[in-house]
Amino acid sequence: MPSKILLVDDEPGLREAVQAYLEDSGFNVNVASNANQGWDILQSYLPDLVITDIMMPQIDGYQFLQKLREDPRFKALPVVFLTAKGMTTDRIQGYQAGCDAYLSKPFDPEELVAIVENLLERRIVAKSPNEGENTSDIAVLASQIAEIKAMLMGKNTIAQTPSPIKIDLTPREQSVLDLVARGLMNKEIARDLNTSVRNVEKYVSRLFTKTGTNSRTELVR
Numbered sequence: 001m002p003s004k005i006l007l008v009d010d011e012p013g014l015r016e017a018v019q020a021y022l023e024d025s026g027f028n029v030n031v032a033s034n035a036n037q038g039w040d041i042l043q044s045y046l047p048d049l050v051i052t053d054i055m056m057p058q059i060d061g062y063q064f065l066q067k068l069r070e071d072p073r074f075k076a077l078p079v080v081f082l083t084a085k086g087m088t089t090d091r092i093q094g095y096q097a098g099c100d101a102y103l104s105k106p107f108d109p110e111e112l113v114a115i116v117e118n119l120l121e122r123r124i125v126a127k128s129p130n131e132g133e134n135t136s137d138i139a140v141l142a143s144q145i146a147e148i149k150a151m152l153m154g155k156n157t158i159a160q161t162p163s164p165i166k167i168d169l170t171p172r173e174q175s176v177l178d179l180v181a182r183g184l185m186n187k188e189i190a191r192d193l194n195t196s197v198r199n200v201e202k203y204v205s206r207l208f209t210k211t212g213t214n215s216r217t218e219l220v221r
Contacts, residue, residue, distance in 0.1 A: 005027050008064065035067075092151060
């Protein structure tokens, strides 16, 4: 059964374009033009993930996210901010509010799909009874929280270069990572590696999982 996504955005053109791309990628997408409508939909439609804009009338994305997190039904629901607010301070505010990923407009639709697949895969792992996988997922989450705290608290401290962390990548994953670092999009990577775009998206999703990142920008740092 396709994963279900709720998309909340007050821009009709963007909303329709994102919905079409996600549906072409195999997802079941329900849409709302504002947070109030999105909340009403959630009462009868429980998605696997929510994508929402921040700057919306009446109730903005931060308030909508807070409302979700205060409701036990949606406390663990993955939420992606898709917004024109792209400053570092905006992203920090988004993560502090409780979003799981933050993607600035304009964006690459393929990157959005990779982020969605990554978050959905993590959600499945989190629900798995396999203790080892749960421990790994918790470790990744703890690492992300530590990084955010360091960003917020380390502005007045002397920066220290952390020891490099060795990540075990397959040769194909390393090839994809190298091409991502060169700025190539998924279609270009697929052409260079003589594979399908879908396979490239899966490799990018695995790279996100292994590196504990949520976007291409973080991946190539």
